[in-house]
Amino acid sequence: MLGFLSNGLPIYPMPDSVRVFAPATVANLVCGFDVLGLAVERPGDEVRMTRRAAPGVRVTRITGDDGRLPLAAERNTVSASVQMLLRHLGRDADFGVDIELHKQMPIGSGLGSSAASTVAGLWAINELLGRPLTPLELLPFAMQGEELACGTGHADNVAPALLGGVVLIRSYAPLEVVRLPAPPLHCAIVYPHVEVATRDARQLIRRTVPLHDAVTQWGNVAGLVSGLFLNDIGLIGRSMQDVLVEPVRAMLIPDFYRLRELAMHAGAVGFGISGSGPSVFAFAPDEATAAAITEQLQRHLAGLGVGSEGYVSAVNQQGPRVID
Amino acid sequence: MLGFLSNGLPIYPMPDSVRVFAPATVANLVCGFDVLGLAVERPGDEVRMTRRAAPGVRVTRITGDDGRLPLAAERNTVSASVQMLLRHLGRDADFGVDIELHKQMPIGSGLGSSAASTVAGLWAINELLGRPLTPLELLPFAMQGEELACGTGHADNVAPALLGGVVLIRSYAPLEVVRLPAPPLHCAIVYPHVEVATRDARQLIRRTVPLHDAVTQWGNVAGLVSGLFLNDIGLIGRSMQDVLVEPVRAMLIPDFYRLRELAMHAGAVGFGISGSGPSVFAFAPDEATAAAITEQLQRHLAGLGVGSEGYVSAVNQQGPRVID
Numbered sequence: 001m002l003g004f005l006s007n008g009l010p011i012y013p014m015p016d017s018v019r020v021f022a023p024a025t026v027a028n029l030v031c032g033f034d035v036l037g038l039a040v041e042r043p044g045d046e047v048r049m050t051r052r053a054a055p056g057v058r059v060t061r062i063t064g065d066d067g068r069l070p071l072a073a074e075r076n077t078v079s080a081s082v083q084m085l086l087r088h089l090g091r092d093a094d095f096g097v098d099i100e101l102h103k104q105m106p107i108g109s110g111l112g113s114s115a116a117s118t119v120a121g122l123w124a125i126n127e128l129l130g131r132p133l134t135p136l137e138l139l140p141f142a143m144q145g146e147e148l149a150c151g152t153g154h155a156d157n158v159a160p161a162l163l164g165g166v167v168l169i170r171s172y173a174p175l176e177v178v179r180l181p182a183p184p185l186h187c188a189i190v191y192p193h194v195e196v197a198t199r200d201a202r203q204l205i206r207r208t209v210p211l212h213d214a215v216t217q218w219g220n221v222a223g224l225v226s227g228l229f230l231n232d233i234g235l236i237g238r239s240m241q242d243v244l245v246e247p248v249r250a251m252l253i254p255d256f257y258r259l260r261e262l263a264m265h266a267g268a269v270g271f272g273i274s275g276s277g278p279s280v281f282a283f284a285p286d287e288a289t290a291a292a293i294t295e296q297l298q299r300h301l302a303g304l305g306v307g308s309e310g311y312v313s314a315v316n317q318q319g320p321r322v323i324d
Numbered sequence: 325m326l327g328f329l330s331n332g333l334p335i336y337p338m339p340d341s342v343r344v345f346a347p348a349t350v351a352n353l354v355c356g357f358d359v360l361g362l363a364v365e366r367p368g369d370e371v372r373m374t375r376r377a378a379p380g381v382r383v384t385r386i387t388g389d390d391g392r393l394p395l396a397a398e399r400n401t402v403s404a405s406v407q408m409l410l411r412h413l414g415r416d417a418d419f420g421v422d423i424e425l426h427k428q429m430p431i432g433s434g435l436g437s438s439a440a441s442t443v444a445g446l447w448a449i450n451e452l453l454g455r456p457l458t459p460l461e462l463l464p465f466a467m468q469g470e471e472l473a474c475g476t477g478h479a480d481n482v483a484p485a486l487l488g489g490v491v492l493i494r495s496y497a498p499l500e501v502v503r504l505p506a507p508p509l510h511c512a513i514v515y516p517h518v519e520v521a522t523r524d525a526r527q528l529i530r531r532t533v534p535l536h537d538a539v540t541q542w543g544n545v546a547g548l549v550s551g552l553f554l555n556d557i558g559l560i561g562r563s564m565q566d567v568l569v570e571p572v573r574a575m576l577i578p579d580f581y582r583l584r585e586l587a588m589h590a591g592a593v594g595f596g597i598s599g600s601g602p603s604v605f606a607f608a609p610d611e612a613t614a615a616a617i618t619e620q621l622q623r624h625l626a627g628l629g630v631g632s633e634g635y636v637s638a639v640n641q642q643g644p645r646v647i648d
Contacts, residue, residue: 170547223494
């Protein structure tokens, strides 16, 4: 920080170039379909953004996407959301940037791949502009990026990616997010190499549900939130049950219930689908247990002939970070 | 306390007679249908229980019920649940009590009338026996009493009546209750003199609900629980919205939506139906505001030709209490 403006706002340095990491996220956190999300330390995506003389937003390079993401600025969610932000601030006519996106996580994995990219881009442009917006004020732009990427502007990936920790989206209209205490747990994450498009995964879900199951679900949502505030690991674990959405989405994941058994037997606090899948995740009391769970799940998938990627990560506490 | 037994349990005096007050409760706390309940300081019921030489449980007197409650020990929820507890402890053959029940709150009001009586009785017998059971251990007996009174063994009246404050019933099978922080708020409660039987009120509710509404509901449940832990009155108020059950039950309450408007205009934090109605309640930031809300709601009902009872109360923090 360089000091304060006359209105009390701090003055931050405005670099010409910045590199930002934004975390992967576990949305639809078990019982908290559409309302609870969690940020993890890894994997995540990186954006390098460099100011240039001419106005306009360009994507100059994308790595790690196997050529699947568009370079065209209006179709790429990173550049499109950066453009929206510049327009909102009235800077689109005088401010130009080049963007490099370095995907360090799989696309279509249920780990908030597009959210991580979008959030990294928004965090980077906000840095280059001297932080005119708070992380919470970046959220609507990130949601518009999600809408472009997934067809729906859900917040349960972008909100935890921006804010870190566990985030509750209490309401969409009006938008209200609440940062919940992040548990002192480690995450075992496994992405089986089967593809599930978010749009398709959503269409599987029933439009109406039995009230009895909905009551069970919000009892568990309330239990999970209470467990986070009370730092009660047992209560968190017992509340990690989804009676409504998981039974449908589990069909898309190879041997889902056996994976759960293996994880719980290896010491998991709880287990569930990440986002709309196919990634699965488990909470574990420590890093060694998380590593053992990841390894067992990957080995079981390999036995089924399904390749996978595995991650072991703490809960991300801070959201994105500037790397240099 | 008189000292400790060799197994470390404290020894309490065992009086021959005890008088216990147990609080009224607001079950189905707005969005928390079937899972959240709240105890208030008043109204409530009183039980006087006196040991006698011969075994057996007798109801010797009931006041304040207009002759509506049965004296027959096996049909009265107070004596029936006391008998169950004595049987559970193997004391039914050697321990006898006479019970006086003094109803100090209306029956069929949606304020947990049967729960208050049952809990007062169980608290009293536990005192007379030297407190062999914890409040939580009394809960299953209270739920059996509720089943006798209401046809369903729901816990969201008896659990807060026993434990005080705001209580979450995370799960019924297995039973798990969580005591949440009680908000520093006052309650305005108004019971309009129209009768709604719990059985009937439950039958009005749809068996299936739109998933979209269920998501809205559990977002609010999570917001309400977060607001209680964060002591964030604004968040508590914004989360006090029930999109699923209230729209149906509101039909049973005279001019419900006008009552809400009046309460909110008079400074309520939030407003809802108590239990299955017809009582309504509001959270207010202080006692004076709660009193003003109660008075306005009663005046409006009087204008409609509907008599009512009004209460102003703090949140009960301790559950039942021994009066003498």
